[in-house]
Amino acid sequence: MEYVFSDRVSNLKPSAIREIFKYAADPEVVSLSAGNPSPDAFPVEAITEISERIFRENPISVLQYSVTEGYTPLRNHLKEYMKKYHNTGNDSDDILITTGAQQIMDLCTKALVNEGEVVICEAPSFIGSLNTFRSYNAKLVGVTVEPDGMSMTELEEKLKANPNAKFIYTIPNFQNPSGVTMSLEKRRRMYELARQYGVLILEDNPYGDLRYSGENLPNVKSFDTDGMVIYAGSFSKVISPGMRVAYTIAPKEIFQKLVVCKQGNDVHTNIWSQRVCDEFLTKYDFNAHLQHLRDIYTKKARFCMELLDKYCAPNITYHRIDGGLFIWCDLPEHVDMPAFCKKAVLNKVCVVPGNAFLTDETEECHSFRINFSTPTDEQLEKGIKILGELAKDL
Amino acid sequence: MEYVFSDRVSNLKPSAIREIFKYAADPEVVSLSAGNPSPDAFPVEAITEISERIFRENPISVLQYSVTEGYTPLRNHLKEYMKKYHNTGNDSDDILITTGAQQIMDLCTKALVNEGEVVICEAPSFIGSLNTFRSYNAKLVGVTVEPDGMSMTELEEKLKANPNAKFIYTIPNFQNPSGVTMSLEKRRRMYELARQYGVLILEDNPYGDLRYSGENLPNVKSFDTDGMVIYAGSFSKVISPGMRVAYTIAPKEIFQKLVVCKQGNDVHTNIWSQRVCDEFLTKYDFNAHLQHLRDIYTKKARFCMELLDKYCAPNITYHRIDGGLFIWCDLPEHVDMPAFCKKAVLNKVCVVPGNAFLTDETEECHSFRINFSTPTDEQLEKGIKILGELAKDL
Numbered sequence: 001m002e003y004v005f006s007d008r009v010s011n012l013k014p015s016a017i018r019e020i021f022k023y024a025a026d027p028e029v030v031s032l033s034a035g036n037p038s039p040d041a042f043p044v045e046a047i048t049e050i051s052e053r054i055f056r057e058n059p060i061s062v063l064q065y066s067v068t069e070g071y072t073p074l075r076n077h078l079k080e081y082m083k084k085y086h087n088t089g090n091d092s093d094d095i096l097i098t099t100g101a102q103q104i105m106d107l108c109t110k111a112l113v114n115e116g117e118v119v120i121c122e123a124p125s126f127i128g129s130l131n132t133f134r135s136y137n138a139k140l141v142g143v144t145v146e147p148d149g150m151s152m153t154e155l156e157e158k159l160k161a162n163p164n165a166k167f168i169y170t171i172p173n174f175q176n177p178s179g180v181t182m183s184l185e186k187r188r189r190m191y192e193l194a195r196q197y198g199v200l201i202l203e204d205n206p207y208g209d210l211r212y213s214g215e216n217l218p219n220v221k222s223f224d225t226d227g228m229v230i231y232a233g234s235f236s237k238v239i240s241p242g243m244r245v246a247y248t249i250a251p252k253e254i255f256q257k258l259v260v261c262k263q264g265n266d267v268h269t270n271i272w273s274q275r276v277c278d279e280f281l282t283k284y285d286f287n288a289h290l291q292h293l294r295d296i297y298t299k300k301a302r303f304c305m306e307l308l309d310k311y312c313a314p315n316i317t318y319h320r321i322d323g324g325l326f327i328w329c330d331l332p333e334h335v336d337m338p339a340f341c342k343k344a345v346l347n348k349v350c351v352v353p354g355n356a357f358l359t360d361e362t363e364e365c366h367s368f369r370i371n372f373s374t375p376t377d378e379q380l381e382k383g384i385k386i387l388g389e390l391a392k393d394l
Numbered sequence: 395m396e397y398v399f400s401d402r403v404s405n406l407k408p409s410a411i412r413e414i415f416k417y418a419a420d421p422e423v424v425s426l427s428a429g430n431p432s433p434d435a436f437p438v439e440a441i442t443e444i445s446e447r448i449f450r451e452n453p454i455s456v457l458q459y460s461v462t463e464g465y466t467p468l469r470n471h472l473k474e475y476m477k478k479y480h481n482t483g484n485d486s487d488d489i490l491i492t493t494g495a496q497q498i499m500d501l502c503t504k505a506l507v508n509e510g511e512v513v514i515c516e517a518p519s520f521i522g523s524l525n526t527f528r529s530y531n532a533k534l535v536g537v538t539v540e541p542d543g544m545s546m547t548e549l550e551e552k553l554k555a556n557p558n559a560k561f562i563y564t565i566p567n568f569q570n571p572s573g574v575t576m577s578l579e580k581r582r583r584m585y586e587l588a589r590q591y592g593v594l595i596l597e598d599n600p601y602g603d604l605r606y607s608g609e610n611l612p613n614v615k616s617f618d619t620d621g622m623v624i625y626a627g628s629f630s631k632v633i634s635p636g637m638r639v640a641y642t643i644a645p646k647e648i649f650q651k652l653v654v655c656k657q658g659n660d661v662h663t664n665i666w667s668q669r670v671c672d673e674f675l676t677k678y679d680f681n682a683h684l685q686h687l688r689d690i691y692t693k694k695a696r697f698c699m700e701l702l703d704k705y706c707a708p709n710i711t712y713h714r715i716d717g718g719l720f721i722w723c724d725l726p727e728h729v730d731m732p733a734f735c736k737k738a739v740l741n742k743v744c745v746v747p748g749n750a751f752l753t754d755e756t757e758e759c760h761s762f763r764i765n766f767s768t769p770t771d772e773q774l775e776k777g778i779k780i781l782g783e784l785a786k787d788l
Contacts, residue, residue, distance in 0.1 A: 001592070001620055001622055003645070003648060004560075005505055006505060008505075009505045009506075009651050012654055034459075036459050039454050039458070042453070042458075044449070044454070044457070047449070048449040048450075051445055051446075052445075052446060052449075055438075055445060059436070060433050060436060062636055063436045063441070063634035063635075063636045063637065064430055064431070064433070064436075064634070064635065064636050065630075065635045066636055099493055099638075099660040099664075100661055102658065102659065105658070106659050110400065110402060111399055111402075112398075112399060112400055114401055114402075115509070117400075128657070128658070131654075131657065131658045132658035134658075135504065135654075135655060135658045166398075200397075227395045236459075240458070241457075241458065241661075242459060242460055242664070242666065243664060243666065244662070244664050251395070251397075253397050254397060260403065260525075260529075261529060263522070263525065264496065264500060264522070264525050264526035264529045265526075265659070266494050266497045266500070266660065267494055267522070267638070268638070270636070270638050271636040271637075272664075272666065272667065
């Protein structure tokens with residue numbers, strides 16, 4: 001049988017990143033290529049306690065079918081929490097629980113973007129989201145990420161040039177992969193441009209709670225008096241990614257379409273994990289837990305930057321971060337970055353080549369991404385030391 | 395803001411069934427419209443035990459990110475189990491764990507069907523799958539379900555008339571909603587036709603283990619020497635639907651595309667529930683559990699048919715079933731079925747109007763679907779008695 005796949009999937013090329021990840025599975029290799037939470041960041045005791053209690057008190061409630069919109073108490077608690085602490089969401093919005101934030105990208109593209117229509121993305125941006133947009137044959141148009149967020153001049157040019165753009169995809173806080181945080185001024189300007197050109201914003205905020213220095217900036221969604229912003233929040237980085245629980249706060253009319261799409265996608269999100277997140281949010285001190293995570297990661301992020309200063313300067317430069325899990329490193333312009341990454345793998349350190357995060361993977365790129373949340377301190381030091389040595393030979 | 399949705403979603407009409415379900419939420423209403431497992435069908439004790447053990451022994455393993463393909467031991471155990479007990483799957487196939495079987499429908503349509511291409515379905519068929527196909531703008535072509543499965547004459551006509559058909563969607567065992575089981579002869583013939591016309595088969599088998607009378611028939615996938623069949627299995631009806639764990643056994647080349655699509659869809663399925671299913675399958679007597687379920691449902695199915703004989707004959711006729719969770723009831727041809735269903739709801743019994751399951755919901759239809767697994771025996775008797783009384787007035 002010769003299989004004929006859909007045009008969407010035929011166009012999906014296996015990512016360059018995949019080849020790299022194969023090596024990362026080798027236990028001798030130091031993987032700086034993942035994005036997993038640190039093992040000591042999981043609230044294991046609380047989750048164990050909650051789970052045992054649920055099974056003791058009402059097991060059927062987590063085993064039976066549930067509703068597509070999500071567990072109602074969790075939706076209500078999140079609405080309250082996001083309003084109170086982040087001024088995010090209002091009476092024109094509703095909240096949908098999803099199977100990870102990845103599903104939000106899928107549902108939004110499905111509901112909003114016809115094949116060939118444009119999604120405007122930061123360049124570079126999170127490869128998982130880019131691939132989801134691609135899987136619906138959306139046309140990706142990149143806008144350069146500057147140290148204070150995407151270029152607003154370029155954004156306006158791209159909006160003008162692409163009247164069929166459906167949404168602007170942005171990760172305003174500690175962006176993956178660049179680590180960049182969008183300034184308040186740019187957040188406001190982006191919102192204005194979106195309004196002016198009638199293009200929605202998809203605001204993806206998985207790392208917002210993980211700020212290690214500087215002041216919190218308001219979510220773009222907090223300006224949303226016009227129903228322009230779909231907000232994506234997630235428990236993957238702050239409770240557990242294995243549970244696959246995220247949520248989107250969206251204008252009601254969009255929410256309704258997302259619900260219909262989710263019904264056809266997976267009916268509803270695993271209900272045990274929704275219950276666990278709900279109880280953790282309401283019966284435990286969630287904000288204290290977030291502070292605990294910030295303590296862990298602040299230490300790790302600083303340690304990682306010190307190692308880069310110590311072992312890699314001046315050959316590898318990097319962008320200092322205020323939060324998140326990733327650091328974006330630059331090689332000198334004359335260096336063949338993919339060759340450097342391959343050499344690193346052969347020397348048992350795995351990083352992600354920067355072009356993997358571009359809307360066009362074949363574009364020239366001199367950067368690579370490293371992650372500091374997954375490796376131990378020993379692994380971090382070993383890996384970065386090797387990178388530094390390799391960089392000396394350039 | 396005036397929202398413009400994608401063509402896919404604009405064409406998705408809110409289902410007629412939704413209006414009905416609103417009434418079913420009323421606790422005074424007897425709902426014969428659901429498809430939930432019976433509360434006493436859940437292996438609560440085993441799941442509690444497994445879950446507690448996992449959290450005691452290796453909590454991080456169910457909280458951290460996992461792989462898209464699914465938990466490797468579960469995939470291996472399922473491969474073995476399905477080969478041993480159902481001769482299903484061979485060396486050319488691979489197995490993917492999904493977030494419920496609904497996701498298999500989604501991934502297969504995404505990977506295989508361009509907008510406007512044809513999916514051939516049984517008429518009537520499972521509304522959840524039909525809506526997923528519709529959500530990709532697939533064109534649904536229905537083939538009449540006869541008492542021994544879909545009409546093979548009609549199937550061949552439709553295959554001839556639709557050279558761009560991408561797959562035949564079938565539920566061969568105790569079909570939802572008709573309750574019909576496809577004969578062995580028709581299974582073989584369908585496979586031959588698929589081969590002849592180069593069209594894949596998507597075999598959906600959520601109820602296969604729930605046979606109450608007669609002999610098991612081989613899965614269509616068990617004939618699959620040519621890589622023509624994608625098999626969809628699920629734990630929703632035999633362990634727990636709230637966990638959202640299902641699996642597809644598909645030719646390797648298709649499997650690979652489904653993995654790429656799933657990566658962009660939800661990264662991976664909740665890993666706690668995959669672990670629970672794996673341990674239940676391997677450390678408990680899964681086949682004894684299935685026998686226990688058959689015991690529960692055989693009793694309930696017989697009781698339901700007795701009630702239909704007692705209260706509804708001869709005004710409402712029905713098709714006797716050998717398994718599954720649904721019974722398909724027919725009203726006399728002169729009766730306005732939707733009006734009857736509305737009247738039933740006003741009298742506090744909720745059933746699903748048969749046209750909801752058609753490829754074209756506006757087609758005339760004189761049938762409705764009832765479910766006997768969710769209501770208690772008392773509710774069943776109360777509900778069916780009311781239906782019988784209403785039918786007398788026709």
